[in-house]
Amino acid sequence: MKPVMEIKKLTVDFGGLRAVDHLDLDVKEREILALIGPNGAGKTTLFNCITGIYAPSEGSVFISPPGGGTGTINGLTPNIITRKGITRTFQNIRLFPNMTVLENVMIGRHCRTRARIAGAVFRGKATEREEKATVEHSYHILEKIGISQYVNEFAGNLPYGAQRLLEIARALATEPFLLLLDEPAAGMNPQETGVLDALISKIRDEENIAILLIEHDMRLVMSISDRIAVMDYGKKIAEGTPEEIRNNPVVIKAYLGEEFVA
Amino acid sequence: MEYFIQLFLGGLTRGSIYALIALGYTMVYGIIELINFAHGEIYTIGAFTALITASVLTLYGFNEISILILASLVAVIYSSAYGFTIEKIAYKPLRHAPRLSPLISAIGMSVFLQNYVLLAQTSDFLPFPGLVPEFQFMKKYEHIFSSTELMIFLTTSVVMIILTLVIKFTKIGKAMRATAQDRKMAMLVGVDVNRIVSITFIIGSALAAIGGVLIASHIGQINFYIGFIAGIKAFTAAVLGGIGSIPGAVLGGFILGWTESFATGYVSSDYEDVFAFALLVLILIFRPAGILGKSKAQKV
Amino acid sequence: MRKLSEIKKSFLASIWFMFLTFPIMVIRVNPIEKVVEWRWRNMVFVGVGSFILSFVWRYMIRQKESGLKKNRADDRHKTPFIQRVREERRLFIPLIAVLSVLGVSFPFIFSAYQVNIMTTALMYVVLGLGLNIVVGLAGLLDLGYVAFYAVGAYTYGLLNHHFGLGFWAVLPAGAFMGALFGILLGFPVLRLRGDYLAIVTLGFGEIIRLVLENWNDFSFGPSGIANIDRPSFFGAQLSLQNATVYIYFLMIAIALFTVFVVNRLQNSRIGRAWVALREDEIACEAMGIDKTKTKLSAFALGATWAGMMGVLFAAKTTFINPASFTFLESAIILSIVVLGGMGSITGVIIGAFVLILLPEYLRAFSEYRMLLFGAILVIMMVFRPQGIISNVRRTYKFAGINISGEQSK
Incomplete structure (x- = not known):
């Protein structure tokens, strides 16, 4: 499957703080890619950067929509990026x-x-x-x-x-050809999360949309994702299938700290 | 050359006054992110109260110095009381309303106070007594820099130094800075935010009153409308320096004062007010964060 | 016990306001004759007034707070009275009929003076509806609206004075000039945040007025332009009496046209974008709406109406000078929109009639007109920010997937 969006060495600085640090990430056609990581890892900043709310200090975002119109989207305004086919939801509604x-x-x-x-x-x-x-x-x-x-x-x-x-x-x-969901299950009860789970899969299957999703609800992430990327301190520290991520010691360390790594 | 110096000093005087009023805008904005439109009217009320007090005291035969001190004192007390009350009525109930609401309320308050002074007093210009005595040692320079102007500059400098010290070193100053940074967090660590807001309004209003008394005795006449124009100009100064920043307000005040002084001196005095407004429009378009302000990234 | 503390609170408020208003309300100095006038009666008024108003104030604050605690959804389901009238054809059609008869027969029943007042009220209806596009729908606080009004008035005044152009020729030109100035100003400033936008538009309004006042060669300065032609009736000049009636009907036609246009706009693709922009700019952009273009269209469209009304104002009064275009004029129009209800057409119409006619007919009031307008802005914001008539969005009926996009408002 070919990627619909390729992020290359993307970096976002806020004054002295580097919120996203030389991040590489591909989203493939009809894929559900989950982006996880501790709070403050730079996930939402990455979303803001892809959708044009922040400008990256370095790196590029390249898109190749199924309908044609390939190119980088750096420096475009949010409304143009939306028209090109990338849409998002917001963490705080x-x-x-x-x-x-x-x-x-x-x-x-x-x-x-x-x-x-x-x-x-x-x-x-x-x-x-x-x-x-x-x-x-x-x-x-x-x-x-x-x-x-x-x-x-x-x-x-x-x-x-x-x-x-x-x-x-x-x-x-x-x-959109690519949908960015920023913590769609936040504040939902288990029943609602179940509905959401089915819905996200349905959207991918019926609409032919790739989905990049930030989520803290691990059960949801593990059940629907094709792949998972893990961010910490602005860097991508791991990437792989849910199975691989679950057993990755680096990820466990990032989440729980040194002493939990068995 | 002498003309230049005269304009320079004139600008300095104007700038001092703008800076005094601009501080009120900037402090309030720093704390509750509101353009207190009625701030100019506070200044009008300060000037009127001083005029009324001075007139009454003159009738009872007080001497010059005691009139100056008492009239200024009464003006400061009353302006502060008005500032305090306005906040409680027009802004406090709107703390959590959408951004446009307190702004509209502030405009309403401004229109209300303007007409309150108009109706209760007069629509005519009132002559304002020269409260500041003529200093002997200034006689030589009288034609380019009057005693009143010197007094304006000195008072402003002293007031600003005191203000800076208060904000830097006192407990209240610390609480004010904390509230300006993050109101919610300040509340959580035990700062009484409502009290801090009130104090900010009181300080800002007191400064406006001092400005009102000084400029009124410099120009020699007042009416109900002086605050509106002065208010917008002071606001321009605040934005010019970077709204929310106290040194910015002072710097902005002086820049605006000089701009006006030189523009009216060398270009045309007909368009005195246009220069200020044009400057305001230009800054907001090209550098909305002002000279000393930092542009904040919007949180999403 | 509670009653006692309430009385105590009001008593304190009363003392406080007596203290506060003492120098300004009680003392008046006459600097020329060097006498001081003591008006103790005013203090009594303030004392009693604030004692009573303080009860009212606290009662209303309590009402508002308990209202907030109630489920907001309940509140929304209650259809307001005006809304019900519009939905019930049995009520709506007779109401419209009565209003039309009244509107048509008005100039034949009442004196020219009354007709003039009514025309003024209608002008403010249109100005209010125009500003409503900018403030109410798009949420852009424009405090220099009167500048565009001035642009329209001077367009007609100058073209008429120098070239003898008639009202009908200039009406579209005035509208165009309004729009042009709207775009010229809007282009640079619409990137600014809400409160800065308010100040810049205010500054712009003042600049226009000051230029008109000082540029004697162009605008004849403070003395203004006199003897502007009234609108002609198919080329014929009318007598003063007839012209008054003619302008009245003209105004009714323009007001109806404005209502028609604004109503269509607010439920269109553009109108929805305006409202969305008012609600949340960031989300709006993220949904693919061009912020600048959308703001500019609202701003320019509002200015168009002001320009058009300016032409009419010049034609009606036959005399214009810069004093007619002060910030207070903008404040009046803003009060109309705020009182009526931001975004609501019916609200703005009612707001204009209340605020313009009330001071005219209650002479005692007229002196306190601006005081009242200021107070209205504050009170409406504190207690009823949605205005008398809150804005109602269009609803759609669906039978399954069958659409009958019927307007039920």
Whole structure:
């Protein structure tokens, strides 16, 4: 399988602090790659760097989407990167709380639609058709994610778990080839995590989307990941299948400290 | 050359006043990240209170020096009281509201206070007595630097040194710095954040009052609108130096003072206020963090 | 016991405010005749007033806090009264009918003076709706909105004065100039954070006014431009009486047009992007929305309306000078939006009528107009930041996957 995104020697500095340190990472087509590591290892910073919120001080991110359009995405603004097909969810949920659930998803459709001000005012045939398609498509995604019962609720009023799912729905609406999930199971109960587990696999299988995921819930990580990469102090310290990672002494040391390494 | 020196000294005087008011903006911003729009009105109230006190005291036949001291004292007390009250009414209930809410509230407070002074006093300009006595030794330089101007510069310097010492070395100063760095963390280690915010407003307002009294006796007249313009200019100074930074506010004040002084002296006096606003717009566009400010990375 | 402590609190508040307002409210000096006037009565007013208001204040704070504790979801399900009226056709259609009859017959029943006031109120409706795009929908606090109003007014004033161009020719030009200035200003400043944006727009507004005041060769300085033509009626100049009525109907047409446009915009792809931008900029960008372009479109569109109203203002009053375009004017329009409800069309209309008509008809009020506006901004932010009518988002009905994107608001 060929990689859809190749990260080469990526480095992010904040003043004197090196948050990501010469990191290499590939994400392959239709793969679920989990990124784990202790708090402060630089995982979210890596996400912010891929999605254009931070600029890397060194290194590059190269993409080769299935639909064509290969190239580096360094220095592009977040909205362009999203349009190129990389979308994310946020660790601390960032929905649009005073918009309805459906509208939140419709925002995701923004970069795939084109109506302008004049279109909105005169509402011609094309705009009407596009608007209808947006509503349909968005509702469809809500159904697939399983939160269509909330369609007209304000996003801010949803239960916590549903808000996390809505973030995924919104991200899917942008038609990504690579989806970055930042701790999607945080704050979920075991039952909800089970649903999420099935959902992530389903997205990969049905939508042909590669998934890069930060997660602390080890049971979830072990059950759905094809591969796992481990970060510590900004560096990648290990990479491999769940089985390999589970038994890797370096990883155990990073997580639990020296004395636990048997 | 003499003209240049005159403009330079004039800029220094202006700059001192801007710096005094800018400190209030910067300190409040440093602690609760709010542009206290009503700060300019605090300065107006300081000037009016001083004028009223001085007039009453003159009627009762007090001598010059005691009028200067008493009027300034009353102005400082009242401005502080207003600053304290404004925070409790218009900002404290909005501590956790979206960012735009306290800002709109602050604008409302500013409009309210402006019209409160207008209605309770007058819309006309009031002549302000020259409270500062003429120093004998200044006679020679009177035409380029008046006694009042010297007084403004000296007072400002002393006040700023005291402020710096307070913030550096006292317990309250330490608590203020801690709150500015991280409000939640300061609260967790036992800093009474509400008290610190109140104290910040009180200190800032007191400085504005001193500025108000000094500039009013320098210019010789006041009206209800002086605070609005002075407020925006002082804010410009604060942003110029880097909002949240105390040395920045002082530096910004002087730069703005000189800019205005030289621009009106050499270019045109019609556009006095335009220079300040244009400077503000330019800084915010090209260096929003200011000269001494650090641009913070946004947390995601 | 609790009552006693409540009274004590109010008593202390009353003492505090009497102390606070003492020099400004009680003493007034007349520096020319060197007399001091003592107005002790004001102190009594302040004392009694703050004693009572302090009860009200604490009661409202308590209400608000208990409201926050209640499940927010419950609150949202309650449809507000105005909302219900709009949903019930039985109520909505007669209401519209009554309003139309009133609107049409108004100039034939009331005096020209009344018609003028109503026209002014309608102008503020449109200005409010225009600013609502910027502040209410896109969440950009624009404190220099009046600058674009001035640009429109001076566009007409100058073109009319120098070239004799008529109202209808300049109306689109005024709108265009508004938009142009909106883009020119917006382009550099829209990268700024919310509160800096507010200050820069305020500074910009003041710059425009000061330039108009001082650039005598261009704008005739503080004395302004007089004898601007009123709008012509198919080429014919109307008498003052008829022109008043004509402008009134013109204003009704523009107001309806504005409502139509804003309503369509707010539930369109662009409108949603504005609201999303207001809610969370970072998430918005991460969802592929071009922040700068979206902000700029809101800013320019708001300015367009201000420019258009400026032309109308010049045509209505036939005289303009810089004094009409102070920051206070921006503050009034902002109060309208904040009182009515940011983002809500009905709210802004109600807000404009309340704030413009109330001071006109309650003469005693008019002196305290700006005092009131300031207080409204503070009180609304503290107790009801969503305004009288909170913004309602469009809902969609689904039968299975069958879409009937019906608007039920």
